[in-house]
Every structure is written in C-alpha cells, then in structure tokens.
Amino acid sequence: MALMDFIKKQFIDIIQWTEEGDGTLAWRFPMRDMEIQNGGQLVVRESQMAIFVNEGQVADVFGPGTYKLTTQTLPVLTYLKNWDKLFESPFKSDVYFFSTRQQIDQKWGTPQPITIRDKDFGAVRLRAFGNYAFRIADPKLFHTEISGTREMYPVADLEGQLRGLVLQNISNAIAGSGLPFLDLAANQVMFADALTKELAPIFAKIGLLIENLTVQNVSLPEELQKILDQKIGMGMVGNDMAKFMQYQTAQAIPKFAEASGGGGGIAGDAMGLGAGVALGQVLAQNLQQGLQAPVAPAAAQAAAEPLGVKPEDVMATLEKLGDLKAKGILTQEEFDAKKAELLKKLV
Numbered sequence: 001m002a003l004m005d006f007i008k009k010q011f012i013d014i015i016q017w018t019e020e021g022d023g024t025l026a027w028r029f030p031m032r033d034m035e036i037q038n039g040g041q042l043v044v045r046e047s048q049m050a051i052f053v054n055e056g057q058v059a060d061v062f063g064p065g066t067y068k069l070t071t072q073t074l075p076v077l078t079y080l081k082n083w084d085k086l087f088e089s090p091f092k093s094d095v096y097f098f099s100t101r102q103q104i105d106q107k108w109g110t111p112q113p114i115t116i117r118d119k120d121f122g123a124v125r126l127r128a129f130g131n132y133a134f135r136i137a138d139p140k141l142f143h144t145e146i147s148g149t150r151e152m153y154p155v156a157d158l159e160g161q162l163r164g165l166v167l168q169n170i171s172n173a174i175a176g177s178g179l180p181f182l183d184l185a186a187n188q189v190m191f192a193d194a195l196t197k198e199l200a201p202i203f204a205k206i207g208l209l210i211e212n213l214t215v216q217n218v219s220l221p222e223e224l225q226k227i228l229d230q231k232i233g234m235g236m237v238g239n240d241m242a243k244f245m246q247y248q249t250a251q252a253i254p255k256f257a258e259a260s261g262g263g264g265g266i267a268g269d270a271m272g273l274g275a276g277v278a279l280g281q282v283l284a285q286n287l288q289q290g291l292q293a294p295v296a297p298a299a300a301q302a303a304a305e306p307l308g309v310k311p312e313d314v315m316a317t318l319e320k321l322g323d324l325k326a327k328g329i330l331t332q333e334e335f336d337a338k339k340a341e342l343l344k345k346l347v
Contacts, residue, residue, distance in 0.1 A: 011035055011036075011040075012031075012034050012035065012036050012037055013040045013041065014041045014042075015036065015040065015043070015050075015095055016042070016045075017029070017045070017050075018045075019048075019099060022155075023103075023154050024099060024152055024153070024154055025098065025099055025103070025136060025153050025154065025155055025158065026098050026099075026139075026142070026143065026147040026150070026152065027096070027098075027151070027153075028094060028095070028096050028097075028149070028150070028151045028152070029094075029095040029097065030151075031092065031094065031095070035091060035092050036090055036091055036092070036093060037069075037090050038069070038070075038088055038089060038090060038091070039069060040068075040069050041066060041067065041068060041069070042062060042069055042095075043066050043067075044062050044066075044067075044097070045064060046064045047064075047099060047100050048064060048097055048098065048099060048100060049061065049062065049063055049064075049136070050062045050095060050096065050098070050139075051095070051096050051098070051139055051140060051143060052076075052077050052094070053093065053096060054077055054081070054093050055080075056149075058140050058144065059074070059076040059077040059080055060073075060074050060075065060076045060077055061140055071083055077093060094149070096139075096143060096147075098136050098139040098143075098147075099136065100135055100136050100137070100139070102134070102135050102211060102212075103133060103155050104131075104133040104212075105131050106132050106134065106159065106162065106163075107129070107131050107163070108129065108130060108132060108163050108166040108167065109127075109130070110128055110129065110170070113125035113127050113220075114126065114127075114171060116174050119180040120181065121180075121181060124181050124220065125220070126181065126218060126220055127217075127218070128191075128215060128218045129216055129217055130215040130216040130217070131213075131216070132166070132211070132212060132213035132214065133210075133211045134162070134210045134211060135208070135209050136207055136208060136209075137204070137207060137208060137209035138204075138207035139207065140207070141205075141206065141207035142207030142208065143207075145205070145207060146158065146206050165199060165202055166199065166213075169195065169202070170195065173194040173197070173198045174191070174194070176194045176198065177190055177191055179191065181220075188214075188215040188216070188217075188218065189215075191218065192213050192214055192215045196210060196213045199213070314343070314345060317342060318339060321335055321338055
C-alpha cells in the first residue's frame with residue numbers, strides 16, 4: 001500500500017494556481033521529479049493564463065478554463081514531442097502561470113526637475129508625478145523577455161524598470177500634446193493620454209498593456225514658480241504702472257521687515273515698512289505723471305513748477321525698471337519705451 005501511495009505521488013492529475021496575496025506576475029508549477037498524467041486536468045482561473053514550456057521552448061498557451069491534457073489540447077507540445085499517436089504515458093513539461101489582472105497604483109514621479117521646451121517661457125524645468133496600472137497581455141512574450149525560468153516573478157522586480165520608462169518618455173509626451181506649461185497643468189487628463197500613447201508600444205514589447213495612467217500634479221521648481229507668480233501679478237495690473245509699483249512695493253514689504261528684524265526692533269520694522277510704502281508711492285506718482293498724455297498749456301506751466309518730476313526721481317525710477325528688466329519681468333522693448341518717455345520729462 002505504501003508503495004502504491006509513493007507511485008501515485010509521482011504523477012500530477014491537476015495543475016492549477018491559487019494566487020495568495022498580491023504582487024506576483026509569474027509562477028512556475030512545482031514539478032520536481034513528478035510527471036504530468038496523461039488525461040490530467042489543467043485549471044486556469046479568470047485573470048490567469050498558463051503556458052507549457054518544453055526544454056526551454058514555449059509550446060502551448062492557455063486562457064481561462066478547464067482543459068483535459070491530450071494531443072488535441074497540446075498540439076504544439078505534441079509536435080515537439082513527436083507524438084504521432086495518442087500518448088499514453090506521463091510526460092514532463094514546465095508549466096508557468098501568469099496573473100493577467102491589473103496591477104494598480106504603480107507610482108511614478110520625477111526625482112529631479114526635467115527640462116522641456118515651452119511656447120510661453122522657452123525652456124522650463126518641471127516636476128510631475130502620478131500613478132498607473134498595467135497587466136500582462138502576452139504571457140509568452142513576457143516569459144521570454146522578462147520572467148524566464150524563475151520560480152516566481154513579483155511586481156516589485158519590475159517597478160524600477162517601468163518607472164524609468166515613464167520618466168524617459170515624459171518630454172516626448174509633452175511635445176506630442178502640443179500644450180504650453182500653463183495649459184498643461186490645467187489639462188492633466190490630456191497630458192496623461194499623451195503619455196499613455198507614448199508608453200503603449202514600449203510596454204507591448206515586453207508583453208504588457210498599460211492602463212489608467214494618471215497625472216496627479218505638474219509643477220515648477222520653487223525659484224521658477226516665484227518668477228511665474230511675478231508675471232501673473234504683472235498680468236493682473238496690466239499697463240497701469242501706478243498699480244504695478246504698488247504691487248512691487250507689496251512684494252518688497254516682507255524683505256524690508258526681514259532686513260530690519262535682525263536688530264532694529266519694532267522701530268526698525270516700522271521705519272523699514274514706512275520706507276517701502278513711501279518709496280512705492282513716490283515712484284508710482286512720479287511714473288504716473290511721466291506717462292500721462294499731453295496736457296493743456298496751463299497744466300504744462302504747472303508741471304514746470306517745483307512739484308513736477310525731479311531728475312533724481314526719474315533716475316531712481318529708471319534704476320527700478322532696469323532691475324525688473326534684469327529679472328525678466330520687463331522685456332527690452334518695454335524698458336526702452338518707458339525709458340524714452342521718462343527722459344523726455346528731463347528735457
């Protein structure tokens with residue numbers, strides 16, 4: 001009886017895989033010295049596929065279902081084994097199962113800002129992150145290209161490679177979308193679609209299908225974000241230079257307060273704050289007068305009085321505008337136009 005039990009244990013009647021836990025992409029059925037029984041059953045569950053490999057060569061591929069292993073269900077293996085008639089003895093073959101369900105919430109992100117060309121800002125360095133899902137679509141290709149003969153292949157072993165493929169194709173995806181940065185941040189779904197389109201053929205080369213890629217955030221590095229905020233502020237005040245100087249004063253107030261906080265105490269803070277406000281008011285008033293349209297003769301005579309624009313005020317305003325040009329807030333054309341208008345007041 002013990003001998004019979006021993007002999008029975010050498011033959012496999014049912015081949016199946018009951019997945020335990022998450023994160024396994026491929027699993028080899030444990031054969032050891034056992035052989036598959038002629039007429040045995042292969043059970044492939046939903047969200048699984050199985051392949052038979054004979055001496056390193058992929059033979060038959062099975063989708064979900066229950067199969068009786070005969071020459072009819074194993075045509076490629078029958079050909080490789082040279083079975084010219086119904087085989088009646090057990091046989092050896094490696095059997096691999098593959099999980100075809102979605103592997104969800106795979107993270108991707110830019111560890112360092114990447115540089116792209118932008119219609120509005122020229123070269124822009126941006127950061128982005130999100131997640132994606134993928135599944136095995138071609139187990140034969142995945143076996144030959146990735147998992148091989150390993151007893152088990154987990155998702156974790158593939159994460160780094162896939163994340164690198166996503167990052168490698170971000171620039172191409174942005175270029176393909178045709179969106180400038182400001183529109184890109186507001187159309188993350190379109191960006192995600194463009195990135196998915198770039199990645200699909202690359203994933204397919206290793207037997208994978210990419211699904212449900214999302215872009216959760218697109219942002220600039222901190223220093224570039226500050227410049228963008230200034231440009232947005234300029235857009236809000238438009239061509240009203242008085243309002244612009246008030247805006248610049250408001251931006252400078254924290255710097256005055258920070259500079260005076262080291263040793264001046266409350267009085268120093270107040271003086272710094274007052275100086276910033278006063279400077280903004282003087283520059284705004286002088287610049288506003290300099291940019292006004294020609295006035296009536298009486299007003300022109302009043303403008304020549306001591307209350308008119310003083311040379312030192314004009315020079316101070318020009319220096320301020322020069323700083324704005326150096327920071328990229330004003331263009332060279334805008335600076336030259338304002339400079340010409342101010343210098344006319346000194347003639």
